[in-house]
Amino acid sequence: MESSKVRIRPLRFAFLIDPRDKARLQTVFEVNSVLWGGCYNFIIPLFKRVPAHYKRPYDHLPSAKAMLKGLVEAYQPDFLVETEAGQASAAGLDFPIKRLLTIDTLMSRDDRGGCNYGIDLRTVCDVLYKEVFRFVQRHPPKVVIPASTDPRYKLFFAAAFGQFPQDGLLKDVEGFYLGALDGKREELPPASFPDLFKTDVVFPLRATVHELETTRNSWSMGSHMFYIDPFSAHELIEFWNLRALGWKIRPVPIPLATDLIDFCNAFVKQEYWPYPPPSNVFNMVQFQSAPHRPIEELQAFVRQLTSPGQHAISISNHYPRVWEEWGRSADHAEPQTVSNATADVDSSVIGKGLHLRSVLPEFASDDQYAAQTYACANVLGDVEGGSTVIPWKSGVASSLTHDFVDEKTWISREGVVIFAGRFSFGTHIQLPNALNIFSAVAKSVGYELSLSPAGRTCEQIISSVGSLRMMRLVGSRDLIRLFDQMAHEDVEVELETEGSEKRKRVAKAFAPREKVLEAIRRSNGDWEIARTNHLDALIHKKILKLGIALVCDHCSHKSLFSLEDISQEMVCPRCSSKFPFPSAGPAKDAWAYRVSGAFAASN
Numbered sequence: 001m002e003s004s005k006v007r008i009r010p011l012r013f014a015f016l017i018d019p020r021d022k023a024r025l026q027t028v029f030e031v032n033s034v035l036w037g038g039c040y041n042f043i044i045p046l047f048k049r050v051p052a053h054y055k056r057p058y059d060h061l062p063s064a065k066a067m068l069k070g071l072v073e074a075y076q077p078d079f080l081v082e083t084e085a086g087q088a089s090a091a092g093l094d095f096p097i098k099r100l101l102t103i104d105t106l107m108s109r110d111d112r113g114g115c116n117y118g119i120d121l122r123t124v125c126d127v128l129y130k131e132v133f134r135f136v137q138r139h140p141p142k143v144v145i146p147a148s149t150d151p152r153y154k155l156f157f158a159a160a161f162g163q164f165p166q167d168g169l170l171k172d173v174e175g176f177y178l179g180a181l182d183g184k185r186e187e188l189p190p191a192s193f194p195d196l197f198k199t200d201v202v203f204p205l206r207a208t209v210h211e212l213e214t215t216r217n218s219w220s221m222g223s224h225m226f227y228i229d230p231f232s233a234h235e236l237i238e239f240w241n242l243r244a245l246g247w248k249i250r251p252v253p254i255p256l257a258t259d260l261i262d263f264c265n266a267f268v269k270q271e272y273w274p275y276p277p278p279s280n281v282f283n284m285v286q287f288q289s290a291p292h293r294p295i296e297e298l299q300a301f302v303r304q305l306t307s308p309g310q311h312a313i314s315i316s317n318h319y320p321r322v323w324e325e326w327g328r329s330a331d332h333a334e335p336q337t338v339s340n341a342t343a344d345v346d347s348s349v350i351g352k353g354l355h356l357r358s359v360l361p362e363f364a365s366d367d368q369y370a371a372q373t374y375a376c377a378n379v380l381g382d383v384e385g386g387s388t389v390i391p392w393k394s395g396v397a398s399s400l401t402h403d404f405v406d407e408k409t410w411i412s413r414e415g416v417v418i419f420a421g422r423f424s425f426g427t428h429i430q431l432p433n434a435l436n437i438f439s440a441v442a443k444s445v446g447y448e449l450s451l452s453p454a455g456r457t458c459e460q461i462i463s464s465v466g467s468l469r470m471m472r473l474v475g476s477r478d479l480i481r482l483f484d485q486m487a488h489e490d491v492e493v494e495l496e497t498e499g500s501e502k503r504k505r506v507a508k509a510f511a512p513r514e515k516v517l518e519a520i521r522r523s524n525g526d527w528e529i530a531r532t533n534h535l536d537a538l539i540h541k542k543i544l545k546l547g548i549a550l551v552c553d554h555c556s557h558k559s560l561f562s563l564e565d566i567s568q569e570m571v572c573p574r575c576s577s578k579f580p581f582p583s584a585g586p587a588k589d590a591w592a593y594r595v596s597g598a599f600a601a602s603n
Contacts, residue, residue: 004347005381008340008361010037010212011118011374014077016087019045019233024083026158031107033162033204034173036119037212040244040338042075043237044068046091051234053292054319062323065092070323075335076412078377079117081106099410109169115371119364122176124210127363129180143183143202145174153190156230159240160251161196162204177204191256194263211363213339216246218332222284223271224249225264227257227298235290238319246336257301265306272312286314293317337414342381355428356380358420373421380416435459460598465541473537476523486511486595487602493558510549510560510594544593548586553579560592
């Protein structure tokens with residue numbers, strides 16, 4: 001049984017929502033406060049016309065349909081969640097139907113009370129209780145469900161810290177959180193929210209990142225503070241998505257800004273530090289505001305702050321262009337990589353197929369609440385014979401992966417994504433090697449790919465050396481010429497003629513050892529260790545096979561005999577006569593090599 005590497009991560013959801021519906025937006029915040037990894041899910045606002053606040057000077061805005069498609073492509077969710085049925089088709093989004101959910105389906109439970117999708121905080125709280133909170137701690141964290149004393153800030157608090165559902169199937173999660181973690185509900189004045197960002201405070205969204213690590217995929221020179229309207233659904237959605245992308249970002253509600261100057265100064269000072277030498281650049285804090293807000297307003301606020309050094313603060317009123325590939329790169333807004341762990345899983349290559357065993361996070365391996373089929377995602381990493389590059393366009397994915405009753409596999413920029421659950425033990429896909437991938441690409445544009453005879457020989461050659469990278473073993477001009485001569489039986493070999501001092505030159509399918517060593521010397525220069533290792537590798541890969549060249553006593557034909565064929569009595573392959581092995585001592589130049597396997601093909 002072979003093994004492959006997979007990276008375990010939470011399921012990634014993207015929620016479609018009408019930003020004018022604040023009640024639905026509150027529900028989206030609550031659902032994400034329940035899901036493991038929910039803090040890293042995305043929210044896609046639906047609109048028929050692109051809002052003016054996305055426009056930049058001299059920039060051409062795409063149509064609303066193109067922008068929404070660009071956002072889906074940027075976020076690459078495992079599942080697209082409709083807050084109202086039919087939103088995806090109405091917006092013109094062509095998303096795989098089997099990975100399209102309604103929010104009610106996402107929130108549903110199975111007949112035993114477990115999740116139908118994902119892993120929720122019941123599992124996380126159970127693990128935290130068993131490992132941490134059932135013991136007496138000298139300095140226990142403060143576990144809270146924060147709420148504002150001013151009801152106008154309810155949506156803001158839900159976006160920043162999370163909130164649990166108060167009714168429906170998910171209302172029991174709050175009880176698990178409070179009971180297992182000894183948590184408390186806490187109301188505080190809106191301007192006191194910065195205290196919740198202290199490292200010893202646990203709030204719902206912070207609990208959702210249990211045992212998760214993130215890696216930025218965009219270069220960034222600083223952290224961010226969002227000068228935000230806390231009552232604007234659009235701006236709260238943007239804040240949520242920027243945080244999910246991987247930006248280190250803190251909100252600064254505009255009505256409270258003058259009360260938050262100390263908070264801003266402390267954050268700027270904390271995030272102002274030098275990059276390692278030889279760089280002379282410092283990490284800075286960029287203050288961000290919505291594009292429709294006058295930049296002068298943000299400048300006036302920043303002037304009230306105390307800068308700890310030169311270039312410690314910058315300002316911007318532009319949203320990153322997440323919806324277009326070039327814009328994501330230019331604006332440092334590539335979605336981050338979220339990981340729980342890397343695991344070796346059992347795998348088997350059967351013909352052109354690859355059978356993989358899926359795996360859950362260790363903390364949820366025996367959990368009763370994790371979903372049976374769609375609990376988390378496994379991203380395929382290293383696999384024997386796999387390609388290093390895989391196109392992720394949907395047409396290629398559907399050709400490369402097998403789509404049975406449920407779609408359990410798809411391809412993203414991360415690689416091949418496999419869904420795992422409590423009762424989902426394995427997946428079968430085509431082996432993601434170069435040939436299968438090119439075949440899938442051809443099929444996605446209406447062509448059927450087939451290898452020519454020369455192509456099949458090339459495939460066998462690559463297989464015999466191990467990989468494209470190992471083709472350097474036979475990549476020198478001298479070796480290629482010599483191997484070609486052996487394959488075509490065109491190697492000149494001198495043969496002594498009885499009764500004559502002259503040597504006869506004949507064409508053979510083998511080359512004397514000295515001739516092979518000379519080709520290897522020309523390929524590696526005078527570095528003796530390299531020459532020795534090169535020859536050893538050619539023999540180990542069964543590209544070259546050592547033998548002894550003997551002349552038949554009856555027909556005078558010179559043939560190469562493998563080491564396995566040597567015996568006291570030899571059989572001539574030409575005349576089938578038997579002749580004795582020259583035990584007294586074969587000629588010094590009798591040792592020779594021939595090519596084997598695919599290298600012996602004449603074309």
